Structures are given as structure tokens and as C-alpha cells.
Amino acid sequence: MHSISFNPVANxxxxxxxxxxxxVHESSIKRWCNDGELQFTLTEGRHRRLALENLIEFARGRGIEVPLAxxxxxxADVWFSTSAALTGDYSSVMSLIGSWIKSNRIGYVYRLVEYLNDQGVEWAAICDHVLAPIMTLGAEEWKSGCGTRVDEHYNAEIVNDILQFRRHSHRHLGGNVRPSSRIAVLGCPGSEFHELGLMMVRxxxxELGWSVIYLGSNVPVIDLAxxxxxxxxxxVCISISSAQTFAGYSRAAEVLASCYSDERPYVLAMGGPEANQGTDELSYTDTFKELLMFSDIQTFASWIGQKESQGAHRVIG
Structure with missing residues (x-):
């Protein structure tokens, strides 16, 4: 059975x-309805309504390629979940993904992420509201006794595969990548082994054309410098998970500040669940060209997008 149910009108x-x-053009749909080729019902206001499943079967019969097929x-689950996601409601999407993971329909998960993006859900929003919850889903089940560490790691591998596929497919297709001399250094400092958030930033x-020096997890801060x-x-962008306290950001900023040179200015961006405390809690905020702290990918994407639109598309002017 599907994880999502709909009332008789909802589909x-x-x-x-x-x-x-x-x-196809809407006139084609209306013509097929008028000719009796496509079944429909009428609302009280005399508007046609078509059952989504019937429409998909009709399209298959005519050889019309439909992504939903x-x-x-x-x-129906995917259509209405996607429609809800476009309004900011991801609960149906996550219920559907959760059921697919449990039933080992992982290919559906990969394709749904791609479909959401194709339908207009921004990639940063997918990171925050789909990929990040997939990771926490395994952790929450393990903590509640309903899952195992294996489940948590399995979910993390799913997210990792999605991110790697995104990187390689975007490069293969050309995407929006532009040749650039802009360089960013990314790493998870200290004893931080959770790097999927950092991979999202990567x-x-x-995709904006940056060259990324990716150092991965458990990197001494001095190596980033x-x-x-x-x-x-x-x-320089670092990621610290919720396993560490806000002090982790302070220690990283202190080490980087001690090595900072005005001859090679750079922006320091630090992300993670605890980063929402803001830069006011940190020392050395005036040391760097700019200091950004972000607790979600959408905040980072919005910030870098604004920087891209300013002065020759450069972060450092």
C-alpha cells in the first residue's frame, strides 16, 4: 500500500x-474529452476534472512520454507531493521517501529528487527539506529504538549517492558551470566526520563555476589555512554538525584568524545546526574580509547568489 492516501476528489x-x-496544449485535452477518448468528471461549477491515473494510462497508450510514468x-503520490512541495510543504514528500526507503525502492528516491528539481523546487530547498531530513530520519529512528546504526549509515549513503550523481551529471551536461578562477577551500575541522552538509555547499x-579544493572531514584547521x-x-567554508557545540566555531575562527593575511583576503563561511547563534557570539569577526554563519543551505545559496550578482561576479572585490 502507498504511504499517502487521497480523498476521492484530491486525485x-x-x-x-x-x-x-x-x-500538450490544453485544447488537445479538451478535444480528447469531447471526443470521448479521455474520461472526465464535472465539478459543481461545470469544470472538467480528470483522474491522474487515467491520464497517465491514456498518455502511455498514445506513446506520449510523461516524466511521472x-x-x-x-x-498520484508523486504529483500531489510535488505540488505540495512547491508551496513549501514537504511532509508528503518525506512520507513517500520514507516508505520507499523501507521497501528498498531507492531508485524512486533518486528519481524523485531529480523530478522535484525539474518541476521548479530549488536545489538548495531540496537539500534542506529533503536530503537533510533523509539523514536525520535514520538517526531519529535509531535513537527511538526503531532502527539501527546501519539504517542511519544507509540513509547517509543514499544522500551521498544523490549528491555525487548531481555533481557528475551536471558536469556531463554542462549545466550552468562557467570557467572561473574563483577558488574555495572546504573542510570539516577537527574531529568532525559528518560532511554531507559540506558536500551540498560544494x-x-x-554549479556556479567555482573551483573547489575539497579537503573532506576531520581536517586540522591549520590545513584549511x-x-x-x-x-x-x-x-574558506567549514561545516560543523550538531554533535559539536558552538565552541567549535569559535576555535576554528580563532585558528584561522591567527593565520590570516590581508595580502590574501578571504571570506570565512561556517555552517551547521548551531551556526544560527550568529556572528555576534564570535571573536575575530573583523579579521576576515567577511564572516558568514549559516544553519541551512538556503541561507548560504541566497548569500552566494547575491554576491554573484555583484561586481564582476566576485566575492572579493
Whole structure:
């Protein structure tokens, strides 16, 4: 059984939605309805409504390629979950993904992430509201006794695979990547081994054309400073998970500040769940060209997007 149920009216779509879904003109939908080829019902206001499942089968019969057709048996679930996500409600998406993970339909999860983005859900929002919850789903189940550490690691591998596929497919297709001399150094400092959030930042930067020096997890902060000097990087970005306290940011900023040189200025961006306390709690805020703290990927994406639109698309002016 599906994880999401709909009332008898909820899986009905308008002729306009039907046209968008199978990528034809709305007049074609109306003509097929008038000719009796496509079944429909009428609302009290005399508006046509079509059952989504019937529309998908109709399109298949005519050889019309429909992206939703890949989710055979779950077309309605995906359609209405995606519609909700476009309004900012991701609860149905996560219920669907949770059921697919439990039933080992992992291919559906990968394809849904791609489909959400194709339908207009921004990648940064997918990171915050889909990929991050997939990671916490395993951790929460383990803490409640309903899952195991294996489940948590399994979910993390799913997110890792999605991120790697995004990177490689975007490079292969060209995407929005622009040649650039802008360099960013990324790493998780100290004893920090949770790097999926940092990988999300990597994807965003690479798609904007940045060259990323990715040092990975458990990196001594001094190594981040050395890499910044070596490559004259315009940005150093570190990620610290909720396993560490706010003091982790303070220690990292202190070490980087002690090595900072005005001859090689850079922006320091620090992200993680505890980063929402803000820069006011940190010393050395005036040392760097700029200091950004962000607790979600959308905040970082918005910030870097604004910087990209300013002065020759450079963070350091």
C-alpha cells in the first residue's frame, strides 16, 4: 500500500494541469474529452476534472512520454507531493521517501529528487527539506529504538549517492558551470566526520563555476589555512554538525584568524545546526574580509547568489 492516501476528489486534476503534465496544449485535452477518448468528471461549477491515473494510462497508450510514468503505481503520490512541495510543504514528500526507503525502492528516491528539481523546487530547498531530513530520519529512528546504526549509515549513503550523481551529471551536461578562477577551500575541522552538509555547499559552488579544493572531514584547521594561502582562495567554508557545540566555531575562527593575511583576503563561511547563534557570539569577526554563519543551505545559496550578482561576479572585490 502507498504511504499517502487521497480523498476521492484530491486525485483529480484540471485540464490545464493535465496539459502541463503530459506536455500538450490544453485544447488537445479538451478535444480528447469531447471526443470521448479521455474520461472526465464535472465539478459543481461545470469544470472538467480528470483522474491522474487515467491520464497517465491514456498518455502511455498514445506513446506520449510523461516524466511521472517512471513512478508507476505512485504517479498520484508523486504529483500531489510535488505540488505540495512547491508551496513549501514537504511532509508528503518525506512520507513517500520514507516508505520507499523501507521497501528498498531507492531508485524512486533518486528519481524523485531529480523530478522535484525539474518541476521548479530549488536545489538548495531540496537539500534542506529533503536530503537533510533523509539523514536525520535514520538517526531519529535509531535513537527511538526503531532502527539501527546501519539504517542511519544507509540513509547517509543514499544522500551521498544523490549528491555525487548531481555533481557528475551536471558536469556531463554542462549545466550552468562557467570557467572561473574563483577558488574555495572546504573542510570539516577537527574531529568532525559528518560532511554531507559540506558536500551540498560544494555542489552549489561548483554549479556556479567555482573551483573547489575539497579537503573532506576531520581536517586540522591549520590545513584549511595552509590551503587558502597555497591557492589564494577567496573563500574558506567549514561545516560543523550538531554533535559539536558552538565552541567549535569559535576555535576554528580563532585558528584561522591567527593565520590570516590581508595580502590574501578571504571570506570565512561556517555552517551547521548551531551556526544560527550568529556572528555576534564570535571573536575575530573583523579579521576576515567577511564572516558568514549559516544553519541551512538556503541561507548560504541566497548569500552566494547575491554576491554573484555583484561586481564582476566576485566575492572579493
Amino acid at each position: 483529480q486534476i484540471s485540464t490545464k494541469q493535465a496539459a502541463e503534465l503530459i506536455q 517512471w513512478f508507476r503505481g505512485f504517479e 555542489v552549489i559552488l561548483e 595552509d590551503a587558502q594561502r597555497k591557492y589564494s582562495a577567496e573563500m
